[in-house]
Amino acid sequence: MDFDLIVRVYPFFIDAAGVTILLSALTALLGLACGALGAAARLSRFALARFVGATYVSVFRGTPALIQLFILYFGGPQIGIELDAFEAGVIGLGINAGAYMTETIRGAIISIDKGQKEAARTLGLSRWQAMYKIILPQAARLMVRPLGVNLNMLIKATALVAAISVVELTYTAQRYIGSTYKPFEMFLLAGILYMIIIYATGRAVAWLDRRVQIT
Amino acid sequence: MGLDFTVIPKHIDIILLGCLWTIAITAAAALLSFFGGIFFAVIALYAPAVIRLPFRLFEWVFMGTPLLLQLFLIYFGLVQIGVDLPAFVAGVIGLGLHFAVYNSELIQTAILSVDKGQMEAARTVGLSRGQALRKVVVPQAVRAVIPPIGNNMIALLKDSALVSVIGVSELTLSAQRAIGATYRPFEFYILAAAFYYAINLGMEWVQRKIERRIALSR
Structure with missing residues (x-):
């Protein structure tokens, strides 16, 4: 274990963790918006809206998120959608998370x-x-914990944007593995930071879940 | 640059070959994750503390970090300690271990929910603890978790796209090769997505069949 190396590179990993957190937060917000819209569509009175909602869920859960990112980022310009890698990451992952x-x-x-x-x-x-005043307030309490699971998956899924060169944690680890040939040290650094982020959000979700329960 | 799907037929063979590799790596990793999951579950529940506690840490690390990062560690890490595995094998190990940990969680819950009387009865008729686990408790537990494990296997199919980054020529990397030759990313990634979707639907169909058989045999 090369601790000198760890001490030398860890500031770059801290910066990268900041990018991962920002990416996760924006993706979670977009995912929630897409999820709310999707659920409204799937529960709609109108058959067409139900069909659109069901297709959205089926297609985005039925294909790899990595491919969805590639379609948006590399294929987007062909149909007039020009995004930088970070924007493509947030939009692609957000729409994907929204399906779940x-x-x-x-x-x-x-x-x-x-x-x-x-x-x-x-x-x-x-x-x-009836929906806004009676059903949603009750349903919201039931959502917190499973949405927390979605959030956990989403944070780990942000690693995918390394494949379109967003300089977040996994990309940084990959780059330093390539330049130092020390995969265990780099995994340790990135892994600890991921686990801190995931542990902290897990605790926050648990706290929120306790807050909203009526006992 | 507009869209031109007529470039696809010329490169369809490389994409189809990629499909076969995706199916092969998914099947191999699914098998590893299934039996690994049973093995991990038994360790987590019955092994002595010296094995169980480090194992818990291992499980916790696997569930708390992204699969992509784990794949980098396994692929480059094994090279560093002198084990130069082909990318395909490294991919199967990475995907298989990752999902074995998730399967293990499911199987642990299922083992705990098998009636205690089953173990007691098995011990009474003279089976050892290991035999009782292997022949009586685990088979019942595994049957109960087949449906959720099926969901994990479908997730595994989609995550198999990640092994393209360590150079396994599966569907995603094949699409990238075709794109390298044609500069048509949209067309070929959409095509790859369609193939993933088709394989996914096939797996869901098999899953429903298996669930029906389990329901019948109860």
Whole structure:
């Protein structure tokens, strides 16, 4: 184990971890937005919206995220979409994560007892009001933990953007493995930083989950 | 530069060959992850603490870091300690170990949920602890987790795209080769995505068949 080397390169890994965190945060926000839209589409009254929602989930969960990134980043310019690598990473991973979150959000909503909606409608609330005032507040509590699992997967998936040369943790590790031939040291550095990020978000999700439960 | 899908037929053979490699690496890694998962689960539950605790750490590291990083470690790390494996083998080991850890989590829960009476009965009729595990408890547990393990195997198919970065000529790298020759990334990545999707649908079909058989044999 070459500790001198670790001491020498760790500042670069800290910077890279910052990029991974920013990337994860932006991807999570876009993923949530796509997931909310996707769930709304999948639960819609309209068959066309349901079809679009189901196709979105099936296609984006049914193909590798890496290929989706490549289509967007390398293929995008051919159809007039020019993005830099970071933007392509956020948009590609966000849409991908949104497909998984769609199912999480939808699952929480449909697990709320049907009687809740029927009672709300009987009391004169519109479908919209019943959803916003009665169903969503209950479903939101059920979503926190499974969305936390989605977030955990998403953070690890941000490593994929190394393949389109975004200088985040995995790319940095890969570059230093290439220039120093010390894979274990570089894995140790990057691995510890990933585990800190994942552990911290896991604790934050657990805290939020406890906060929203009614006991 | 617009789209021109007529370039595809000329390079379809390399893409199809890539498909075969993707199926081969997925199948090999799936087998490793299945039996590795059973092995890991038994270690995590029954091994003495000196083995169990380091193993927990290993499991924790595998679940807390990205697969891509693990692949770099295995591929370049093995070279560093003098083991020069072909990229395909390194890819199978990386994917297989990664998913073995996830399968192990599922199998552990399943083993714990097998009725205690099964173990007691097996011990009463004279089986050793190891035999009781191997012949009575684990088979029942594994049957219960086949559906969620199927989901992991489908995830494995999609993550097999990552081994392209260590140079395994599977579907993703084949698409990249075709793109190198034609400068048509959109067309060939869409084609690769379509093939992944088709393999994915095939796996879902097999999964449904297996689930139905398990349901029938209960």
